Amino acid sequence: MNTLYLMQYIANLLNTNVYKYTLEGIPLEQTSSHQDGLTKPAVLESFLLEACSQDIPIILAADKHQRIYCAVTIPKFIFLVGPVYVKTPLRFLHHLPMSDGNSEATVPVSECDLDSLVQALLLLRNLFCKVPLNENVVFSHNFIEAQMNQNAKKHFSDLIFQNQEAGEMHNPYDQEVREFNSIRNGDIKQLEQSWREHFNGQYGVLAKDELRAIKNICIVVITLASRAAIEGGVSPEIAYSLSDSYIYQIEELSDPQTITYLCREAEYEYTQMVQDIKKQKRNQTSKNSNHPRISQCKDYIFKHLHEKIYIKDIAAALNTNANYLAELFIRSEGISISSFIIQEKVNLAKNLLVYSKYSYSEIAANLAFCSQSHFGKHFKEVTNLTPKQYREAFGVR
Numbered sequence: 001m002n003t004l005y006l007m008q009y010i011a012n013l014l015n016t017n018v019y020k021y022t023l024e025g026i027p028l029e030q031t032s033s034h035q036d037g038l039t040k041p042a043v044l045e046s047f048l049l050e051a052c053s054q055d056i057p058i059i060l061a062a063d064k065h066q067r068i069y070c071a072v073t074i075p076k077f078i079f080l081v082g083p084v085y086v087k088t089p090l091r092f093l094h095h096l097p098m099s100d101g102n103s104e105a106t107v108p109v110s111e112c113d114l115d116s117l118v119q120a121l122l123l124l125r126n127l128f129c130k131v132p133l134n135e136n137v138v139f140s141h142n143f144i145e146a147q148m149n150q151n152a153k154k155h156f157s158d159l160i161f162q163n164q165e166a167g168e169m170h171n172p173y174d175q176e177v178r179e180f181n182s183i184r185n186g187d188i189k190q191l192e193q194s195w196r197e198h199f200n201g202q203y204g205v206l207a208k209d210e211l212r213a214i215k216n217i218c219i220v221v222i223t224l225a226s227r228a229a230i231e232g233g234v235s236p237e238i239a240y241s242l243s244d245s246y247i248y249q250i251e252e253l254s255d256p257q258t259i260t261y262l263c264r265e266a267e268y269e270y271t272q273m274v275q276d277i278k279k280q281k282r283n284q285t286s287k288n289s290n291h292p293r294i295s296q297c298k299d300y301i302f303k304h305l306h307e308k309i310y311i312k313d314i315a316a317a318l319n320t321n322a323n324y325l326a327e328l329f330i331r332s333e334g335i336s337i338s339s340f341i342i343q344e345k346v347n348l349a350k351n352l353l354v355y356s357k358y359s360y361s362e363i364a365a366n367l368a369f370c371s372q373s374h375f376g377k378h379f380k381e382v383t384n385l386t387p388k389q390y391r392e393a394f395g396v397r
Contacts, residue, residue: 001127003077007031010081010120015110019080028077047071047080047096056133057121059142061092067109069096072121074128081121084112091144183228183267186275191267214256218263222246225267232274233281235348237366241356242269273351280347293318293325294332301341305348308368309341346382349375353391360387 007018011031020029047060047069057072062083069082118138126132175197182190207213226243230236246266253259300314314337315322329337345367352363364375379387 004029010124013120014084014112014117016082016084021078023078056141057125057138058094060094060096062096066090070121072124074125079124083109084117085109086114087111088114093142093144180224180228183225183271183274184232186232186271186278188271188275191271214259215250218250218259219247221263222266225270229270229274233277234273235351238351238355291332293320293328297325297329301344305345306366306368311337342378343382346379349379353387354394
């Protein structure tokens with residue numbers, strides 16, 4: 001192949017210089033469209049020795065002004081391209097050491113479009129190598145995030161234009177609000193109604209592959225549903241574990257209808273969990289429970305279920321007398337504060353046994369029981385089952 005002709009083509013295309021070296025850094029040929037005043041031979045030699053070990057074209061920042069050199073290694077030679085100036089804001093992974101910090105800014109360097117530069121480097125490399133590379137490999141090997149951000153912005157602009165031209169829109173936001181509010185409120189009827197709504201919009205396209213796009217949408221929905229459930233009162237650990245479980249199952253599936261059905265099941269289960277929590281709280285509120293101290297006491301307990309809870313600490317937090325609070329609670333709720341604390345810890349433990357893979361000892365420690373046996377004793381008193389029996393009967397498999 002006439003490499004000199006190819007070098008001249010690249011030099012004219014980018015309005016810069018192209019050099020050809022042996023793998024040992026010995027200069028062979030040069031085509032110039034630009035006066036190179038940025039580097040010294042010793043610096044270039046060091047750069048070339050680094051480049052010769054790279055199968056992927058490398059792009060180095062020559063200074064803080066985004067003036068750059070590039071090296072392309074092929075089986076017998078190294079091509080050096082530069083200097084060029086790239087206007088696109090970039091965060092470089094590789095930098096060329098310079099002896100003079102500011103003088104380079106005065107040297108005129110031709111501006112080069114980043115995409116054109118990368119295509120030129122790939123042309124130099126792929127013509128001589130059996131396995132071709134693409135732009136994404138070059139970008140990921142040379143830049144930190146910046147180019148991906150530029151691609152995302154470009155895709156965003158193109159997508160807005162295309163949607164406007166085609167008259168296409170996403171699903172209405174108010175429908176999404178109704179859907180996740182129903183989960184947050186534990187309203188199964190409202191959730192099902194939100195699914196039946198008809199609207200002109202459509203789901204966004206989150207991947208080129210159709211199956212991957214459907215999975216991504218369902219993952220987003222389940223993630224948002226888990227956050228809505230947490231806001232509705234579900235323990236974050238329970239919500240996260242259930243989310244992990246459903247997303248894991250979705251990744252194993254290949255049928256779009258089954259994936260969509262599983263996504264709906266996750267939303268339904270989150271809504272049911274919130275509904276159960278709200279129903280439980282309503283059942284715990286007797287006609288004498290309107291005393292503000294009782295509500296404040298319960299709020300304190302719910303917020304500290306992962307800790308050892310003492311009546312004296314609750315009373316201190318509420319700025320009241322411990323004996324008075326204990327008597328008031330029994331009169332209002334019909335059980336002692338200590339029994340209520342155990343009851344709520346066991347309720348949380350039931351969820352952990354069903355939806356998480358934590359061991360019995362980990363659950364005991366998580367809920368501040370002094371030992372696994374102590375946890376098991378109280379659990380059986382409340383449920384008539386041991387933690388093991390409860391998990392085997394109701395645990396998600």
